[in-house]
Amino acid sequence: MSANFVNKLCYFCDRYYLYPSYSIANHNDLWVCSHCKFSLPINYNNKENGECCVCYQEKPLYKLPTCNHKLCLECCKTIYFGSTTNERPIHWNEMTEEYPRWPYENVDEHEDDKKQEEYYYFEDTHFNYEENTYDELIEIRNSLFSDRPDWMNAEEFINYENENFKYQIKLIKVEHDFDEYNENKTRGNRTCPLCRKTPN
Helix, strand or coil: CCCCCEEEECCCCCCEEEECECCEEEECCEEEEHHHHHHCCCCCCCEEEEECCCCCCEEEEEECCCCCCEECHHHHHHHHHCECCCCCCCCHHHCCCCCCCCCCCCCCHHHHHHHHHHHHHHHHHHCCCCCCCHHHHHHHHHHCHHHCCHHHHCHHHHHHHHHHHHHHHHHHHHHHHHHHHHHCCECCCCCCCCCCCCCC
């Protein structure tokens, strides 16, 4: 990652985004991604202190974009996006593992494209990263040596393939953990608790 970019966590969706970029912005010390800002376009400059009509606590209140009612940010998060006290897992865009480097990228471009197309078809046909373990993928791959072109069986490519197996399995687990984290959030019905108007 470039030294000029830093990760910022969106308050509402709990995802990190690179800043500076169009993906996330600071609103009075509150980081909100562009997707969440679009989903609930609150004016963060327009706030007043008072008792939240949901949690009954004295907090800064923000006017909802669909009506004149006001909520605190914590209740907005729960009602419109979901909240939880569970430990947040990493998102796929926070993985420290890098996608393995394709070993034939420095050969003839046309030949490289043909190899990639051939391998991606082979990969889609024989490897199920959702269901197979790393050892099972290795076993499946080794059983297919005689059905593969020589370049797929070269040591350099086997090493790439092994790293790709590890990366894909880790990616699947990370995505599953984050999806489960989101599914287990306490989430409202995305309507104003007083007048039931929705943001869309």
